[in-house]
Amino acid sequence: MPISHGRFRLAMLGAALGCLATALAIRAVAPLGSWAEQSSGTALYASMTWAGVRFLGPRLGPLTAGGIALAWCWGAELFQLTGIPAALSADSLAARLVLGAAFDPVDLIWYPIGIVPLVIAHHRRGVTR
Structure with a gap:
């Protein structure tokens, strides 16, 4: 039985918030600058971004949402080379x-690690919306 757009969007919102909560919890207990704190946060940011794209575009397929999420993550990372995000982040x-x-x-490298498993899981489950 297909899931309604409303329920799907609610599930994606929950997934995004769950990724954020998990990343913040890891950050609270992991040593500052540790591999666990840095890499898990990056992968969970990417997962949260994918869920956010699916929330905003419930009719997008998992692969399309994955491409958009990866483009956002890579774009945001490359934007950091300008120094503008650092200035904004200070305040x-x-x-x-x-x-x-x-x-x-x-x-x-960590962004696709956070996105690809979600795309594969939804593709294998036959979730096309």
Whole structure:
């Protein structure tokens, strides 16, 4: 039985908030600058972005949403090279959470790690919306 757009959007909102809560919880207990704190946060940011894209576009397929989420993540990371996100992040926690502050080329690898498993899981489950 197909899931309604409303229920699907609610599930994606819950997934995005769950990713955010998990990332913040890991950040609260992991040593500052540790692999767990940095890499898990990056992958969970990407997962949250994918869920956000699916929330905003419930008719998008998992692969399309994955491409949009990856483009956003990579774009935000490359935007950090300009220094603008760092300046905005100095005064705003929201800007820091959305745009980050400093470019890290390793993050470019962790974004697909956060997105690809979700795309595969939804594709295998036959979730096309």
